[in-house]
Amino acid sequence: MSPVFRRRHGGSARRLFFATDLHASEACFRKFLAAARVYDVDLLVLGGDITGKALVPLVPDTTGAGLRGGLARDAPLLKDEDEVAAFERRIADAGNYTVRASRERAQELAADHDELHAELTAAARVRVAEWARLAEERLADCGTRCYVTGGNDDPQEVLEPLRRPADSPLVFCEGQVRDIGQDISILSLGYSNHTPWKTPRELTEEELLDRIRALAGQAPDPHRTIFNLHVPPIASGLDRCPALDTSSDPPKVVRVGGEVQYTDAGSSAVREALHEFRPFLSLHGHIHESRANARLNGTLALNPGSESQAGVLKGVIATLDVRRPTFQFTTG
Amino acid sequence: MAAVEAIQHRQASGLVREGKPTDGALFNVLGTTLGPVIGWILLYAIPFYPGSNVLLATTIAFACCIGLNLVYALFAATMPRSGGDYVFISRTFSPSIGFMANASFMFWLAFYIGTAGSYIGQLSLATVFRELGYWTGDHHLQTWGNWFNTHWGRMLSGLFLLAILIYPVLLTSRRGLRRYFRFQRWVFYFCGITLLATAVALAVMSHGAFVSAFNHYVRAYSPHTLHPYSLILATGGTHGAFDFHQSLLAATWPYYVSSFLLMSAYWAGEHRTGLRSHVIGMVIPFAISFVVIIVVLQLALSAFGTNFLAALGNTEATKYGFESIPYFVELLAAWTGPAVGIIIAIGFGAWLWQYVPALTILVTRSMLAWSFDGVMPEWLGRVDSRGNPVNATLVTTAIAIVLLALYSFTSFFSVITALLGFTITFFIACCAAIVFPYRRRDLFEGSAGAVRVAGIPLMSVAGVAGVIGLGVMVYVLLVDPNSGTSWAHNKGEAIAMLVAPVVALLLYGLSWWVRRSQGINLSVAMKELPVE
Numbered sequence: 086m087s088p089v090f091r092r093r094h095g096g097s098a099r100r101l102f103f104a105t106d107l108h109a110s111e112a113c114f115r116k117f118l119a120a121a122r123v124y125d126v127d128l129l130v131l132g133g134d135i136t137g138k139a140l141v142p143l144v145p146d147t148t149g150a151g152l153r154g155g156l157a158r159d160a161p162l163l164k165d166e167d168e169v170a171a172f173e174r175r176i177a178d179a180g181n182y183t184v185r186a187s188r189e190r191a192q193e194l195a196a197d198h199d200e201l202h203a204e205l206t207a208a209a210r211v212r213v214a215e216w217a218r219l220a221e222e223r224l225a226d227c228g229t230r231c232y233v234t235g236g237n238d239d240p241q242e243v244l245e246p247l248r249r250p251a252d253s254p255l256v257f258c259e260g261q262v263r264d265i266g267q268d269i270s271i272l273s274l275g276y277s278n279h280t281p282w283k284t285p286r287e288l289t290e291e292e293l294l295d296r297i298r299a300l301a302g303q304a305p306d307p308h309r310t311i312f313n314l315h316v317p318p319i320a321s322g323l324d325r326c327p328a329l330d331t332s333s334d335p336p337k338v339v340r341v342g343g344e345v346q347y348t349d350a351g352s353s354a355v356r357e358a359l360h361e362f363r364p365f366l367s368l369h370g371h372i373h374e375s376r377a378n379a380r381l382n383g384t385l386a387l388n389p390g391s392e393s394q395a396g397v398l399k400g401v402i403a404t405l406d407v408r409r410p411t412f413q414f415t416t417g
Numbered sequence: 418m419a420a421v422e423a424i425q426h427r428q429a430s431g432l433v434r435e436g437k438p439t440d441g442a443l444f445n446v447l448g449t450t451l452g453p454v455i456g457w458i459l460l461y462a463i464p465f466y467p468g469s470n471v472l473l474a475t476t477i478a479f480a481c482c483i484g485l486n487l488v489y490a491l492f493a494a495t496m497p498r499s500g501g502d503y504v505f506i507s508r509t510f511s512p513s514i515g516f517m518a519n520a521s522f523m524f525w526l527a528f529y530i531g532t533a534g535s536y537i538g539q540l541s542l543a544t545v546f547r548e549l550g551y552w553t554g555d556h557h558l559q560t561w562g563n564w565f566n567t568h569w570g571r572m573l574s575g576l577f578l579l580a581i582l583i584y585p586v587l588l589t590s591r592r593g594l595r596r597y598f599r600f601q602r603w604v605f606y607f608c609g610i611t612l613l614a615t616a617v618a619l620a621v622m623s624h625g626a627f628v629s630a631f632n633h634y635v636r637a638y639s640p641h642t643l644h645p646y647s648l649i650l651a652t653g654g655t656h657g658a659f660d661f662h663q664s665l666l667a668a669t670w671p672y673y674v675s676s677f678l679l680m681s682a683y684w685a686g687e688h689r690t691g692l693r694s695h696v697i698g699m700v701i702p703f704a705i706s707f708v709v710i711i712v713v714l715q716l717a718l719s720a721f722g723t724n725f726l727a728a729l730g731n732t733e734a735t736k737y738g739f740e741s742i743p744y745f746v747e748l749l750a751a752w753t754g755p756a757v758g759i760i761i762a763i764g765f766g767a768w769l770w771q772y773v774p775a776l777t778i779l780v781t782r783s784m785l786a787w788s789f790d791g792v793m794p795e796w797l798g799r800v801d802s803r804g805n806p807v808n809a810t811l812v813t814t815a816i817a818i819v820l821l822a823l824y825s826f827t828s829f830f831s832v833i834t835a836l837l838g839f840t841i842t843f844f845i846a847c848c849a850a851i852v853f854p855y856r857r858r859d860l861f862e863g864s865a866g867a868v869r870v871a872g873i874p875l876m877s878v879a880g881v882a883g884v885i886g887l888g889v890m891v892y893v894l895l896v897d898p899n900s901g902t903s904w905a906h907n908k909g910e911a912i913a914m915l916v917a918p919v920v921a922l923l924l925y926g927l928s929w930w931v932r933r934s935q936g937i938n939l940s941v942a943m944k945e946l947p948v949e
Contacts, residue, residue, distance in 0.1 A: 100936050116946035124941050139423035155423070178948075181423050195424045223949070322800045345595050376789070377800060398946055404936045411935045413791035416498065417946035 099267070100124075102415075104400035105132025105315070105370030106236065106391035109209065112178035114216050116398040116417050121229040124402055124415070128229060128265060132370040133236020133275035133315040134391075135216075136209045136243050139181045140201065142191035143169065154183075156191055178396050182208035206240055214246035217255055224254035234259040236315045236370065237277035237284045260296075262303040262310070269405055270310040272300045272364075277316040277371055278352040281329045281336040294354035298361075307362035309407050312384075317351040317369035318359055322377045323388035324351030359384045365407045378412060385410045440598040441681030441698025443605045448775055449674040450768040451706055452612050453540045455713050458670045459745045463723060464653070464730025465899045466667040468660030471714055474667035475675075479707045481668070481889050482675040484882025485843050486703045488850040489679035490695040491876045495853075495866030499686030500786045501779075502846045507943045509849035509856055513925045515943070516792055520921035522842040523783050524816070525835040526776045531817030532824045533772040534578030538565020541766025542574075544747040545759050547739075551637050552755040559638065563740040572825040576818065582773040583814055594687055597774060604771040611764025612713070614757070615749060619716035622752050627720050634751035639738025646725065648737060653728025666897040669833060671710060672890055676839060678703045683779045692865040721748055777813055784809035790942035792928050829910065834901035837894045837914045844887045850880030860945060 102120045107113045121129055143152045143163070151164040154172050163169045173183045184204060186194070194201045220231055231254060235244045247257035256263065258273040265271050276286045278293055288296070297314065304310040317323035328348040329336040339346040350372055359367055360382050367381075369388045376390030376399060389401040398417045404410050462471050492505040502522065507515025546562025549555075564570045622630075628646045635645035642648060681698045718726070726745075734742045746765050750758020785806055788798025801807050824830045854861040854874035861867050861874065868875040895904045895911060902911040929939050 112948045115948045119946045119949045123944060123946055125938070139425045141423045176423075191424075201424060378789075378795065378798065379800075380795075396948075402937065402941070406935070411791070411795070411932075411937055413932075413937045413939070413942055414789040415942055415944070417944060 099127045099405045100402050101128045101130055101311075101405060102126040102400055102402050103130040103132065103368045103387065104389060104391075104398055105368070106134040106373055107131070107393045107398075108134055108180040108238070108391070109137030109182065109212055110178060110180035110393035110396060111174070111212075112396040113180075113393045113398045115219075117400070118220060118223045118231075120398070120400065120415075120417065121224065121227055121231075123417070126229070126402060127405075129224075129231040130271070130311075130313060130368060131231060131233040132313065132368060133234050133259075134238040134370065135213060135233075135235070136239045137180045137182055137205070137212075138238075140194065140205050140208065141176050141181055141183050142194060143173075143183055143185045144188045144191050147188075152185070156188070156195065177212070180393050182212065184208060206243060209240075209243045210246060213243055217246050217249060220255045221249065221253055228254070230254050230256055230265075232256045232258045232263065232265070232271055232273065232313070234273040234313060234315065235275035235286065237275065237280065237286045239275065240285045258313075260300070262300055264305075265311075267405070268306065268309055269407065270304050270306075271313055272297075272304055272310050273313040274300060275315045278354065280350070281331045290352060290354040293352060294357055297354065297358040301358065301362050304362075307364055310362070310364045311405075312359065312362070312364040312367040314352075314355050314358075314367060314369060316355055316371045317375070317388050318356035318367075318379075318381060318386060319351035319353045320349045321351060321356065321379045321381060321386055323369055323375050323379060323386055324349050324372050325375045325377075326350050326372045327374075356381070359386065366403055366405070366410050368401075368403075376414065378414075385412065387412055389414055436594060436598070436681070436684060436687045436698075438694045438697035440594075440601075441695070442702045443598075443601050444681045444775060445678045445699055445702045446706060447601055447605055447608065447768065447771050448680045449677040449706060450772060451674055451709065452608060452615075452765045452768045453536065454670065454674050455710055455717075456540060456745045456765065457673070458667075458710075458714060459717055459721075459726055460730060460742070461899065462667040462670040463656065463726045464728075466660075466663040467727070468657040469663040469667040470659055471664075471667055471671075471718070472711055473661075473664040475671040475707070475710050475714065477665060478668040478671035478890070479675040479703070481672070481886030482678075482703070482883075484879045484884070484886050485676065485847060486679055486699055487879035488847050488876065488883050489682040490699040491692070491866040491868070491879060492846070492850065492853075493682040493685040493695045493699075493866075494692040495861060495864040495876070497685045497865075499684045499782055501683035501685070501783075502842055502849075503783060503786060504943065505853070506845055506849045508860065508945065509853045510845075512790070512792070512940055512943055513922065513929070514845065516787065516925045517918045517921045518842040518845045519783055520787070520924070521917040522839060523780045524917040524921075525838040526780050527813055527816040528820040528824070528830065528835050530773055530776045530780065530813065531575055531579070531819075531821030532571075532830075533769045533776075534575035535565075535571035535821065535825060537574055537578070537766045537769055538562070538570055540744060540746075540769065541762050543741055544744055544750065544762040545766075547638075547743070547747060548750055548755040548758045548762065551634060556638055559740055566741060568826050572822060575821040575825065578770070578773055579814060579817060579821075582770070583777070583810060594684065594778070597778065601771055601775065604767055608764055608768050611761045611767075612709070614764075615746070615761055616713050616716055618749055618753050618757075618761075619713065619720045622720050622749075624720060624722060627748070627752055630752040631748065635737050635739070642737050645737045649728045649732050650725060651728075652736060653731035655724045656727035666893055666899075668890070668893050669836065669897045669900045672836060672893070673833060674706055674710065675703070676836070676843065676890075678706060680775070680779060684782060692868065717745060721745070777810065780813045781806045781809040784812065791932050791937050791939055792925060792942075829913075831901035833899075834910055836900065837891070837902040837911065838917055840887055840891055840894065841914065841918055844884065844891070847880045847883030847887060850876045850883065852877075853880075857945070859947075 104117050146153050154161040176183050249255050262270050262272045276288045279287045301307050328339040328346040330339050363383050367384050367386045373391040379386045387401050389399045400415045403412045498504045503515050503519035506518050542565045543562035547559040550558030746762050785798045787793040799808050894900045894902050898906050
């Protein structure tokens with residue numbers, strides 16, 4: 086038996102736990118690592134979009150009474166290091182970053198997008214490096230491997246700390262096909278089709294399909310391969326989200342008569358690839374609000390959704406039964 | 418602590434929680450079918466319980482549900498997830514008990530989905546057609562209205578309502594609730610206006626004016642009955658002296674309203690978060706509904722007379738030329754005239770029209786959750802390309818039709834039989850509330866529902882109050898000979914209330930066994946992961 090599948094359960098099928106779109110939530114990542122033990126699964130798969138989207142400056146209070154958690158006049162006053170640590174933990178759990186800065190520097194970050202991008206990328210890189218270290222520490226004991234990819238929101242430099250030695254239980258598998266034992270492979274790609282948000286890693290549908298095809302060509306047997314593609318297939322029920330008006334900056338949710346309009350934001354390239362290669366299982370994220378499953382031409386497609394901002398880890402346990410995989414959504 | 422303003426690198430659309438607090442409030446009030454239940458109290462609670470005081474009965478029913486109402490509001494604030502007691506109980510005790518309680522509740526909701534249409538004959542159309550007959554002079558029209566009270570009339574009107582409302586449900590239930598909220602708002606305006614018109618008419622109408630109008634109205638159908646009002650009083654007997662025990666038993670009827678003002682907890686995941694939101698959605702409507710019922714009942718009692726209402730329910734309608742006992746809206750219409758009377762009658766029917774999509778949304782959402790958690794087959798949770806839960810809706814409809822047939826063609830179920838079934842679920846939820854702050858400190862502390870009174874979690878206090886209040890209502894439902902679950906008269910039906918939870922528990926056990934063979938452990942679906 087492969088070391089990946091070191092345990093057997095009541096049933097014959099081996100199981101993976103998949104969560105995605107953690108967006109820097111410290112609480113969710115720690116829960117994710119705990120899932121290996123609590124859910125008693127054989128491997129972990131962490132989908133993309135691990136980068137957060139906001140930064141909270143810790144600036145000196147004008148009276149010298151401590152630090153303020155934000156620029157607002159009534160921002161929380163943190164009187165000592167214990168309070169600062171608790172505050173930083175709360176912010177991290179919600180998927181944001183903190184940075185200690187002078188009020189002038191904080192105002193500069195708020196006004197200059199490039200400066201903010203650089204600061205946030207640096208903070209994200211630090212957190213990813215901490216996560217990589219924590220994952221190796223936690224998973225070393227239980228022997229479970231964790232396969233992790235990026236998403237369209239993750240700048241390449243943020244993902245770099247995920248590259249680990251070959252014997253590490255943390256496997257950065259972005260843009261690769263990896264053998265996970267039992268003649269099953271996992272194909273991972275974190276790029277998405279174009280979004281209204283103009284995120285760091287987007288491709289045209291043609292480019293996306295070309296990349297998936299190139300990777301599928303490396304898989305020994307595409308049918309016995311898990312397609313770990315960040316963006317879900319279009320019009321699959323896994324990709325329903327509010328329609329956005331891109332004429333404004335930032336884009337706004339389209340409402341007609343007060344009613345939110347919904348659209349399919351998935352990828353036609355992914356849909357075509359699933360149809361072409363018929364993997365037994367495909368794992369997706371990207372659309373947080375579209376927690377759903379679908380059987381598409383023999384492929385069990387899953388999107389567990391995400392509520393990482395609330396510290397809630399949404400995930401899915403899937404059995405690696407190539408003939409008929411089953412699944413179970415979780416809220417942890 | 419003040420809110421933290423982060424510097425956003427980029428925005429995201431994120432989860433759109435479409436339910437405003439007022440949407441929850443309207444959902445809950447409409448879900449009680451407040452207007453029709455006031456009619457039921459007048460039509461049944463007075464004649465069936467000699468010496469009862471329906472105002473006291475209503476007060477008892479609401480007092481018994483204060484704890485229950487708070488429990489659901491606090492739970493929804495603590496765990497803003499869709500699924501209601503399925504989530505609360507699963508996380509407090511175990512998924513098997515959560516599923517048992519929730520599936521039992523959903524089964525009885527399916528009963529009301531099926532039977533909603535069948536009540537329209539009694540509550541609305543019988544009045545409408547008799548008024549039309551009065552208006553046009555074609556007295557055969559009352560026979561048309563009464564047809565809706567026959568076995569086939571109930572069955573076909575129930576099926577009709579299902580047929581015309583299932584498609585809108587498919588359109589609204591997963592593509593966001595906003596469309597349904599707009600629909601319910603318009604229904605509420607109509608229902609609210611007709612209820613207000615009813616209250617105003619009752620306030621303006623003197624007892625003497627009613628007697629005169631009623632006699633005139635009945636004589637149109639029965640010219641030889643010189644004084645129908647006196648005839649009914651003489652035939653039906655008086656209400657009798659005040660009797661506390663009868664008042665207690667009469668609480669069965671207003672309990673239908675007081676126990677239902679919590680339905681928005683089942684879509685708390687789509688409701689705006691925070692305790693205030695659920696207080697506006699559940700607690701305030703609870704208080705307002707109580708006041709509205711008390712006011713309308715008092716006005717009706719003054720206008721019609723308690724003795725007359727008691728006698729009316731105990732007198733065969735054929736004695737004064739009617740084919741069925743007039744609903745209280747019809748009594749009012751005798752004074753307002755047929756045009757206003759018909760509009761009010763349609764308004765009272767409209768309470769039921771929104772019932773079908775509202776309850777179907779709740780049941781199908783639960784079915785999706787069961788399927789997602791692996792308790793029910795994947796097939797049940799399948800959605801079409803537009804995101805509509807087609808299979809869950811079909812299953813809900815099928816169950817509703819079977820229960821509608823049982824209601825229409827047998828005497829096994831009455832309108833209020835399901836109350837004991839609901840109460841089992843509510844009772845378990847209240848027990849969960851007592852221990853939740855202690856068993857699940859990790860979830861409770863820091864949540865919006867972590868309110869304390871004298872250092873004790875309000876949720877626990879509410880849970881204790883709920884258990885006591887529901888205990889009283891269980892006594893009422895088992896003793897009241899009209900509840901349909903009386904231990905003395907309907908032992909079979911009372912025991913049958915346990916069938917739904919027992920079957921649900923067996924289903925869970927079967928599912929657990931099947932899933933285990935597939936390598937899935939059902940107990941982990943809602944297991945809180947530690948932040949290690």
